[in-house]
Amino acid sequence: MIKKTLLAAMFAGTCSTALAALPTPLNDYQAVKSALSTGKTVTLVTTFDRCEGQRDGKPRSLKMIGGLQIASFLIPDDKYIVFSDYHQRLSDKEGAPQVEFTRYKIMPDNHLLIDTKRYPATASFPGEQQEKVFSPVSWNCKIGSGAQFYTAP
Structure with missing residues (x-):
């Protein structure tokens, strides 16, 4: 009887430890804002085929x-x-070095807006060459x- 009780206690402890290690989902703008504002580590996972994409005014999948x-964030005027x-x-075609900039905006209506731009890594004035290399994607x-x-456990 003691062995069964001890095994059950060990099993329960293992299960509760495993459950405690699971990340906590943040299901809306306020939850993300609260976690970030209190110093918690927040991870974003994006599944792009579940998002609406656009490049050059055309749908993108x-x-x-x-x-x-x-790592860092701003909340301007809430x-x-x-x-x-x-x-x-x-780059996908030539293997040429590029620099990619991505801006993420979490909106109060529970949407994430993503804008990505790429530039040649050697460009001295990237804005002038950007259109030739890569059309922005949103x-x-x-x-x-x-x-x-x-959030991390």
Whole structure:
């Protein structure tokens, strides 16, 4: 009897530890704002084929999932939450070095707006060369569907 009780207690402890390690979903603008405002680490996972994409005024679809942790953010006049990402990459066609800038805006209507622009890594005036290299892409994702936010346990 003691062995069964001890095993049951160990199993319950293992299960509760596993449950405690699960990330907490943030299902709306206010939950994301609250988590960020209290210093919690927030992760965004974007499923792009669940978002509405647009490039050059035409619909865009992309089967891709991406994620990032929000390292810094601003909430101007409580209108939206904005953060960005910047990284180097290689172009899809030539493998040429590029720099990609992405701005994320979380809106109070529970949508995430994403705008991405790329420039040649060697450009001294990237705005002049941008149109030749890459047309900006924008995405509109619903929080809880295409855009999922989580806090660490």
